[in-house]
Amino acid sequence: MVTQDDNKFNKNIILIIAAVIIFIFLPNFISGYYIRIFTAIFMYATISQCINLMSGYMGYLPFGHVMFFGIGAYMSAILMKLGLPVFIAIPMACLSAIIVSIILGFPVLRLRGHYFAIATIGMNGAIMTVVQNATEITGGARGTTFPIIMASPDVVYRYFYLAMLSLMVITSLVMHVVVNSKFGYGIRSIKANEDAANSMGINTTFTKVTTWAIAALFTSIAGGIYGYWMSFIAPDEVFDLMFITNSIIMMLIGGAGTILGPIFGAFIVETVSEVAWSGFMQYHLAALGIATIVIVFFVPRGVIGTITDKIRNRRIELSKKAEVTNG
Amino acid sequence: MADNDIILDVRSISKHFGALKAVDKVSFQARKGEIVGLIGPNGAGKTTITNLVTGELRKTEGEVYFKGINVSRMQPFQIARIGLTRTYQVVKPLQGMTVEENILVGSLFGRSDRQNDLNHAKKTAHEIMELVGLDKKKEFKVSDVTLPDLKRMEFARVLAMDPEVIFLDEVMAGLNPSEVEESMELVKNIRTEKQLTIVYIEHIMKAVMGISDRIIVLHHGQKICEGSPTEVCDNPAVIEAYLGKKYAKEVIKS
């Protein structure tokens, strides 16, 4: 049994490493258009991974989570305008997002279910309004710019492609380690039954706030890179709830509560909506809406979730059979 | 019995919901290794006492000392970490997880002053699943197992937390007579093996009488009697309030 599991584990690792290597060299073979699409996919997979940690694993749907994306983007822009290099600006932006998540987390994570989701929407709206009105610092409602990178667009796009790819890979690895650790069992117990989790010795408040801070960390880095990539950001763009609704759809399609789910979901949704955009742009929104409803109805556990369910059920069937033949 | 044998000391705790006195100045103690039965008619305040002691409800007044530590103001997880825990009358499985994972969470968390890395916790969980006879169901999701198995799982989960005192809140409700018999044996064996102190809340009289060293009777939120099973059965107040004459006679006959 142990060796079999080990073999499977090794095979999976080899597959993942192979996939990463392919994606590292992929930009040499595709056009700038596709490089941009892939960069967006990696970014969405990262955000979806964070939503998945909060919702898929812990049961708290952070609908206004895009606030950390916006904070990451704006803090990076402000710090870089002050002359800081990007490798200092983004980590500092990320730090500020973590601080905000901890300060907001203690009161707001006391709310459960609907109330938590709505309170985060309210907070996002409030932060967006502050950014819109603090014109001297943020540039106000009309947005702000990043310093321009002195290089050819081709090189720049590849640079952001690789940045988002590494962000996605690192995020996914960290999530994998987190959910399979002792702390991760705490997270999952909170979704399963928060009161029981508390009475079993899990510090639920600490676990929830820390988890939100982890989710804020990666979302804010994605925001920082996104802003630098776009070189121009506006409040109603980087605080747009569409980022979160898209990420939720990706999580559901890929499979909530699985690590590969958000990645697959991001690939599927971005590809579908790209086709919808280019193919029949006028019906693009409706197509997305109908696709979402169809998926929620027919593959509620998502692609990866459905597959792992099948595997588990087969294992149980096999163990039942073995029991029968043994007895 | 020496005073330092007392592991749990409940001092005059009360819980009032508005005008209703769900628990009214109840005091009791439990000694190391003892099984204390907590009985009383529906609404007597048994589960409320459990919630008060484990920190899930805020006490209106009174204090609880566990191993000499005042735990009255602590949160449930803090109390669980020093070794006092409970099962739920209405089972609270961790939904969406397997039986194995449920018990694993117990052994990962629970008491904090022990080795609890993932591998060690898995080993503990497997030992306990074997002990309570759940090893064949470990891969099942909790939604796929029967109520007796869920109750067994909750008991296993609590054991995996390596506690010193357990409140067992009606672990036998809904079981058939042979399962009750089995469950009683299990509780007794585990008590001796693990040196546990158990506060045992149960409706099934036969089980309480057969298992407890000492019984506390509650009625309308107040303690009306305390003593050995036979003493309690002979107490006229208890017979009046709770047991009913028919059962009292049966006990005396046997």
Added chain:
Amino acid sequence: MGLQMFVNALLLGGLYALMGIGFSLQWGISGIINLSYGAMVLLGSYLSLIIFNMFHIDPFISMLFTGALLFLLGAFIYRFALQPLLKGGIVFTLIVTFAIRLIVENIILLVWSADYRTIRVSYAGSNFQFLGAFFPLTKFLTFLVAGVIIYLTYQFMTNTKIGKGIQAVALDKEGAMAVGVDDQKMYLINFALGTALGGVTGTLWATIYSFSPHVMDVIIGRVFIIAILGGLGNIWGAAAGGILLAFVETSGAIFVGSHWQEAIGLVIMVLVLLLRPHGLIGKKFFG
């Protein structure tokens, strides 16, 4: 606060109150955060626009029709898109209602484009003076009609068999089912009623303000605040919440600037959530 401002806020508040009640009932009683609510309100506006342009029927009359149509649409959505997903929890119902919003938005864009539209009834410009304050006639009429509809909704909820059934499942689902109330039927009627109230609001809205698909997000933002302020599923609570929000916005625009009015509403909402989760005057209905 001047008298005129008070009147303006009150007249706006009547419309907000009606708008908030539909959303609050759906959320508080049927347990669904309806992200397509803004789309339903706008459907009410656009439907009355068609009727006005084609048959020259006044929106104050056609609202009966738009209300009935949206009632049916709401019932349909609940029965076929939401009821099967209730077990999946909040993520599913949120995403499906959002998907419905996308579909409706797409339809509106295709049929009417993103331009702003208006319905100009013949008496649109007229107003009257009372106690020294101006009352624009259409605004006054919407306030009056909204008040009547709110009152009728309250009467329906308290004095009819179905309304009592809805209240019963909202208060104690198991208990209501035990005495023979069909809970899913009650949730369906309640959800459909909420949709109808949204549609009627849209029709009334169209007589005063211009509208476009962009208004959807504005509406959703407002109804969240109103429902939370009033306490979920509470008719008078939502009505009070609507009027309160109108006053906060009107005075906020004057004292701290209209840029901040959105943030003020949201901050109040979050504070109410944290400090008084059952609303400012509401009592607890669920969860």
